[in-house]
Amino acid sequence: MQWTKQNEQHVYSNRWFSVNLADVELPDGRHLDHFLIRLRPVAVATVVNDANEVLLLWRHRFITDSWGWELAAGVVEDGEDVAGAAARELEEETGWRPGPLHHLMSVEPSNGLTDARHHIFWSDEGEYVGDPVDAFESDRREWVPLKVVPDLVTRGEVPAANMAAALLLLHHLRLPEAGGPRL
Numbered sequence: 167m168q169w170t171k172q173n174e175q176h177v178y179s180n181r182w183f184s185v186n187l188a189d190v191e192l193p194d195g196r197h198l199d200h201f202l203i204r205l206r207p208v209a210v211a212t213v214v215n216d217a218n219e220v221l222l223l224w225r226h227r228f229i230t231d232s233w234g235w236e237l238a239a240g241v242v243e244d245g246e247d248v249a250g251a252a253a254r255e256l257e258e259e260t261g262w263r264p265g266p267l268h269h270l271m272s273v274e275p276s277n278g279l280t281d282a283r284h285h286i287f288w289s290d291e292g293e294y295v296g297d298p299v300d301a302f303e304s305d306r307r308e309w310v311p312l313k314v315v316p317d318l319v320t321r322g323e324v325p326a327a328n329m330a331a332a333l334l335l336l337h338h339l340r341l342p343e344a345g346g347p348r349l
Contacts, residue, residue, distance in 0.1 A: 167192075167193045168193065169190050169191065169192060169193070170190065170191045171188050171189070171190055171191075172188075172189040172190065172191055172197070173188070173189050174186045174187070174188045174189075174202075175187050175188075177201070182205070182206070182241065183203050183204060183205045183206075183280075184203070184204045185201060185202075185203055185204075186201070186202050186203075186204060187199060187200070187201055187202075188200045188201075188202055201279075202279060202280065202281070203279060203280040203281075203282075204280070204281050205241075205280055205281060205282040206241040206242055206243075207241070207242040207248060207282075207283050207284075207285060208239055208240065208241055208242070208282060208283070208284040208285070209239065209240060209241075209242050209248050209249070209251035209252035209254075209255055209284075209285055209287070210237050210238065210239040210252060210255070210284055210285065210286040210287065210328070210329075210332065211237065211238055211239075211252035211253060211255060211256040211264055211267060211286070211287045211288065211289070212237045212238065212256065212287075212288050212289075212332075212336075213256070213262055213264050213265075213288065213289050213290070213291065213292035214288055214289075214290055214312065214336060214340055215290075215291075215292070215309060216290075217309075217311075218311065218312045218313070218340050218341060219309035219310060219311050219312065220309070220310055220311075220312050220315070220333065220336060221238075221256075221260055221262060221292070221307065221308075221309055221310075222235045222236065222237065222307070222308055222309075222310050223235070223236050223237070223238060223259060223260065223303065223304035223306075223307050224304055224305050224306045224307075224308065225303060225304040225305060226305065227325070230325070232325050233305075234322075234323055234324055234325040234326065234329075235310065235318060235323055235324045235329070235333075236304075236324070236326060236329050237286070237329055237332060237333075238252075238255045238256040238258075238259040238260055238303075239255055239259075239284070240254075240255040240258075240259075242285075248285045249267050249269070249285075249287055252264075252267060252285065252286075252287040253267060253287075256292075257295065257298075257299075258298060258299045258300045258303075259298050259300045259303045259304065259307075260298050260307045261294060261295060261296050261297050261298040261307070262292040262293065262294055262295070263292060263293045263294075263295050264287075264289035264291070264292045265289045265290065265291030265292060265293075266289060266291075267287040267288065267289050268287060268288055268289065268290075269285070269286075269287055270286045270287060270288050270332055270335060270336065271286050271331065271332060271335060272284065272285045272286070273286070273328050273331060275326075275327055275328045284328045286328070286332045288332075288336060312333075312336060312337050312340055312341055313337075313341060315333045315334060315336070315337040316334065316337060318333075319333065319334060
């Protein structure tokens, strides 16, 4: 069943997002008002070192009043290359400059409400260049063993779905012999 957008009207916007109202026609001919949020692309990055530890941020999200592990992330600025934005965000938020980035995945975290696309990258090398410029983004930055990722996700310590998916995929790619938790 395909829903068809008949029109879309702007309601509000700022530099981060816009809220629009769409007139959507359902397959049976009925119409429905549907709010949607239009967002810039988000670039995400991390480094996995030779010891198979992943660089993570421990941060609080005031919206959900939750703490959890995340990867460095931020919006892609106008005219900016997505991989370049991912490298910039990693350095600004952690103080680590990544080596060559590898595309891991692109996801739509909430495609029933928003058009956000998160592009996630990783590198197997990085260079510490100093304290993070955006240290206010997290309480701490740590190298966390990839082998504990499934347990962190299971315990809810990686609350963001896009971050959980990326970390589990890195776990699978870097530690295929680990398998994962037996449920």
